[in-house]
Amino acid sequence: MNMMKNVKFLKCIQCGKEYPALPDATTCLCGGILDVVYDYDYIKTKLNKVVLSKRNDQTMWRYRELLPIEEDTSPEGLRVGNSPLYESPRIAEDLGTKQLYVKDDGFNPTSSLKDRASAMAVTKAKEAGYSTIACSSTGNAASSLAGNAAAAGLSTYIFVPARAPKGKIAQLMMFGANLTAVDGSYEETFDLSKKAIDKYGWYNRNAAINPYLSEGKKTVALEICEQLNFEAPDYVAVSVGDGCTIAGVYKGFYDMFSVGLTDKIPRLISVQAEGCCPINTAVTSGQPWTPQQENTFADSIAVGVPRNADKAIKAIIDSNGICVNVSDDEIKEAQKYLAKNSGVFAEPAGATATAGLIKLSLEGKLDKNAVIVSIATGNGLKDIDSAIKTVGEPIHCKNDLKEFEEKFNL
Amino acid sequence: MNMMKNVKFLKCIQCGKEYPALPDATTCLCGGILDVVYDYDYIKTKLNKVVLSKRNDQTMWRYRELLPIEEDTSPEGLRVGNSPLYESPRIAEDLGTKQLYVKDDGFNPTSSLKDRASAMAVTKAKEAGYSTIACSSTGNAASSLAGNAAAAGLSTYIFVPARAPKGKIAQLMMFGANLTAVDGSYEETFDLSKKAIDKYGWYNRNAAINPYLSEGKKTVALEICEQLNFEAPDYVAVSVGDGCTIAGVYKGFYDMFSVGLTDKIPRLISVQAEGCCPINTAVTSGQPWTPQQENTFADSIAVGVPRNADKAIKAIIDSNGICVNVSDDEIKEAQKYLAKNSGVFAEPAGATATAGLIKLSLEGKLDKNAVIVSIATGNGLKDIDSAIKTVGEPIHCKNDLKEFEEKFNL
Numbered sequence: 001m002n003m004m005k006n007v008k009f010l011k012c013i014q015c016g017k018e019y020p021a022l023p024d025a026t027t028c029l030c031g032g033i034l035d036v037v038y039d040y041d042y043i044k045t046k047l048n049k050v051v052l053s054k055r056n057d058q059t060m061w062r063y064r065e066l067l068p069i070e071e072d073t074s075p076e077g078l079r080v081g082n083s084p085l086y087e088s089p090r091i092a093e094d095l096g097t098k099q100l101y102v103k104d105d106g107f108n109p110t111s112s113l114k115d116r117a118s119a120m121a122v123t124k125a126k127e128a129g130y131s132t133i134a135c136s137s138t139g140n141a142a143s144s145l146a147g148n149a150a151a152a153g154l155s156t157y158i159f160v161p162a163r164a165p166k167g168k169i170a171q172l173m174m175f176g177a178n179l180t181a182v183d184g185s186y187e188e189t190f191d192l193s194k195k196a197i198d199k200y201g202w203y204n205r206n207a208a209i210n211p212y213l214s215e216g217k218k219t220v221a222l223e224i225c226e227q228l229n230f231e232a233p234d235y236v237a238v239s240v241g242d243g244c245t246i247a248g249v250y251k252g253f254y255d256m257f258s259v260g261l262t263d264k265i266p267r268l269i270s271v272q273a274e275g276c277c278p279i280n281t282a283v284t285s286g287q288p289w290t291p292q293q294e295n296t297f298a299d300s301i302a303v304g305v306p307r308n309a310d311k312a313i314k315a316i317i318d319s320n321g322i323c324v325n326v327s328d329d330e331i332k333e334a335q336k337y338l339a340k341n342s343g344v345f346a347e348p349a350g351a352t353a354t355a356g357l358i359k360l361s362l363e364g365k366l367d368k369n370a371v372i373v374s375i376a377t378g379n380g381l382k383d384i385d386s387a388i389k390t391v392g393e394p395i396h397c398k399n400d401l402k403e404f405e406e407k408f409n410l
Numbered sequence: 411m412n413m414m415k416n417v418k419f420l421k422c423i424q425c426g427k428e429y430p431a432l433p434d435a436t437t438c439l440c441g442g443i444l445d446v447v448y449d450y451d452y453i454k455t456k457l458n459k460v461v462l463s464k465r466n467d468q469t470m471w472r473y474r475e476l477l478p479i480e481e482d483t484s485p486e487g488l489r490v491g492n493s494p495l496y497e498s499p500r501i502a503e504d505l506g507t508k509q510l511y512v513k514d515d516g517f518n519p520t521s522s523l524k525d526r527a528s529a530m531a532v533t534k535a536k537e538a539g540y541s542t543i544a545c546s547s548t549g550n551a552a553s554s555l556a557g558n559a560a561a562a563g564l565s566t567y568i569f570v571p572a573r574a575p576k577g578k579i580a581q582l583m584m585f586g587a588n589l590t591a592v593d594g595s596y597e598e599t600f601d602l603s604k605k606a607i608d609k610y611g612w613y614n615r616n617a618a619i620n621p622y623l624s625e626g627k628k629t630v631a632l633e634i635c636e637q638l639n640f641e642a643p644d645y646v647a648v649s650v651g652d653g654c655t656i657a658g659v660y661k662g663f664y665d666m667f668s669v670g671l672t673d674k675i676p677r678l679i680s681v682q683a684e685g686c687c688p689i690n691t692a693v694t695s696g697q698p699w700t701p702q703q704e705n706t707f708a709d710s711i712a713v714g715v716p717r718n719a720d721k722a723i724k725a726i727i728d729s730n731g732i733c734v735n736v737s738d739d740e741i742k743e744a745q746k747y748l749a750k751n752s753g754v755f756a757e758p759a760g761a762t763a764t765a766g767l768i769k770l771s772l773e774g775k776l777d778k779n780a781v782i783v784s785i786a787t788g789n790g791l792k793d794i795d796s797a798i799k800t801v802g803e804p805i806h807c808k809n810d811l812k813e814f815e816e817k818f819n820l
Contacts, residue, residue, distance in 0.1 A: 058468060058492075078496075078753050082468075084489040084519075090563070109494075109517065109753065111791060151753030153500070157818075162806060167577075167794045173801035174790060176750035180814060181804040188809035195811045200820070340586035343488050343519065343561030380584060381521060381791035384577045391583035394591040396572060399598035401605045404590060408567075410610070 003070040006043050010034040010211050013310055021068060023128035026209050033311055034211035035251075036068045040258045047259060049230060058082045060116055060219035066255050068215050069123055076126075077151040078109035080119040081219050085227040085373070088342045091354075092372075095361040099371040101233070102354075104344045105220055106379030110140075110147040110171060112300075112347075113220060113245060113377040117207060118144040120216030122152045125203035131155065135205035136193035138186055138241065138300050139168035140378055145205050146175035157202060159193040161186050165299055165383040185294060187305040207244040208307030214248035221252025224373055225262050232262040234370040235322075237269035239352035239377055240279050241301030243312030246270055249375070250315030266373075268321035270312070271356030273328065276302050279309055280323035283316050297328050297386055300349035300378060322365075326355040332390045334358055335380065345380035345387075353377075413480040416453050420444040420621055423720055431478060433538035436619050443721055444621035445661075446478050450668045457669060459640060468492045470526055470629035476665050478625050479533055486536075487562040488519035490529040491629050495637040495783070498752045501764075502782075505771040509781045511643070512764075514754045515630055516789030520550075520557040520581060522710075522757075523630060523655060523787040527617060528554040530626030532562045535613035541565065545615035546603035548596055548651065548710050549578035550788055555615050556585035567612060569603040571596050575709055575793040595704060597715040617654040618717030624658035631662025634783055635672050642672040644780040645732075647679035649762035649787055650689050651711030653722030656680055659785070660725030676783075678731035680722070681766030683738065686712050689719055690733035693726050707738050707796055710759035710788060732775075736765040742800045744768055745790065755790035755797075763787075 010019040014032025028034055047065040055062050060081030083105045092100035105113040125133050135145050136159040149156045162181040172179045182189040197204050207213040225232055240246050256262045272280045275295025282289035289309045294302040331348050334355035339345045353374045360366040380387050397404050420429040424442025438444055457475040465472050470491030493515045502510035515523040535543050544567040545555050552568045559566045568582060572591040582589045592599040607614050617623040635642055650656050666672045682690045685705025692699035699719045704712040741758050744765035749755045763784045770776040790797050807814050
């Protein structure tokens, strides 16, 4: 049944049990998350720098040899991926390092990195013959699923915590999702979605259930490698909530290294909010993760019960990663700093990676001779209310030059 | 002084007087707007389909032979342009026409078409040696200038009407602009900016003053031609406020035709809000335009005193264009329709072109055998409050499968 010559099988990251790579695979019987295992020897015969340099496809699908889709699948829908990687000498100088790049992944069709996973979900759902997809999400996965599904003509059932920012709710409603705002935590939201999906048999886009989604997310790392001319950076900073994104980022760099397109895997810098950092706590303590409160305004990473903690923790440890937690005030400062110095207006969780780098720099812990990439995972327009609180009100003025000059001390 | 071999001179569209193409040129002594006149014979020797097909630059600057920048200028800053052109067979079928494309120009760094003009402004300001740029705007031009200037290390003074949506204000403040929210109409906002710019000598990014900005905007049309494999569409629908965008769109198609890359200029469909349609009124009445009230929720096109009416009116007439006015309710319906059927969530003014097409279709006035492009000029996340009003509140539910099923009639 597996038409994917590049994929060997799915393998449980807990117990090691192997499964055929069916398009609607979920978790292992033991409850563990499945990982897609590739045939890198086969992929090496198909993919190299010359092939990539001649390829016109400017979407995430340009790396299709490293993606779990069938050879005759033509992905449709929105144009996902190929987000800009901006070098910022100014930020590098401020941080005291050699080179600093901002990967603006808010520059995607529904304005977040999650479009990469949703495009994958839509493609796999179509391969499997489903017409309805469902998920729970803190917001971005939801709105990206709704948008990508709308473009591809699929219907959606989507569950978000009622606290999700208005921007994400507005997107969901506009895209015509069957939307439920759950009065409760993200965990309760996830739980309700699971019960409904189990009963109605919709295609499951919950990232810690569906093994293909982090394969979509990993394309952000594949792009970074190609954008840096196949020199992997030394460090990649990324904000962490559910754990799926950092796991995907690691997988992308692992793939690139495994097929010989890069010569190292960057050290991951896992940045969480101080008020909600179960994954970093687990890594630094060496203990299993335990649930935490969701005390941060950075809604996209306010995940007290991360659904993909195991893959995330493994990714951080395997990359010899660094954990850093930042306060909400530090995130706000980083959001303003990033926008003003790079022109990238990121949502709070999108600026969290930068906040982590600033903190490491201030503590003297940042490598002075490094190439660092900071991933901005979502656009600041997603959460305008919090942005307005962060920046304050503008200066008001009548059509009067004197009043203007006084207010700006000109 | 003119280092631009592709540009002959600037020419007043009112009195015909010619000026050298200095990077900080403004208007004619007679008050008329200047147009950039190209040497198409020279450009033909440099630009053709083969050259374009080999070019890696995936930004608006890939058309640099048709852009008014010096040959040794290296534009810097955000990655502007190359927005997606989505074909939508579903919408084409609903409208009763052959092919329908949505040009999603909200897919730009600060999420609107205005990034094309702001990238041009930043580039010309740097050519001219300025370090501060100023403009007035209904919002998008302002936020795009602030973002593009931040990326390029320039400072900005920006004037918006106090009614500008919060999303745009948030962007401006985040990007570190010196922002003035003017308590008054767009005309008063423009007037205050003019007085300040005249006094302080900042680089002027007001689109009807600076002749280069519509040259940036025209890249949306250049891209459409290339994305359609150099077959110009039959019609292009675009929302109209200040008039600069539709003038730029026309110029782009005119350029492409003039250098022989396409064989026709599309008919423009100029769509304005019923509550603010001075340009369409002028075209259909054959009379000079007169000021109107700004009675529409589509803030980006709520321009009662259009600053580029002359160029816009000329563009509509020269293209044998069509004028259509739509109500706010029609814009709201189009906004939902476009998002649900294409996955493109546009701001109200961004969905206005689609509203015009729907109206023409309902009135039986839409060509049944046409290739039509509808330009979505800005992302819906720019104005979430109005989006929420349009879509209403989501269904709330506790973590309870029965309650969920009842609310969705499952």
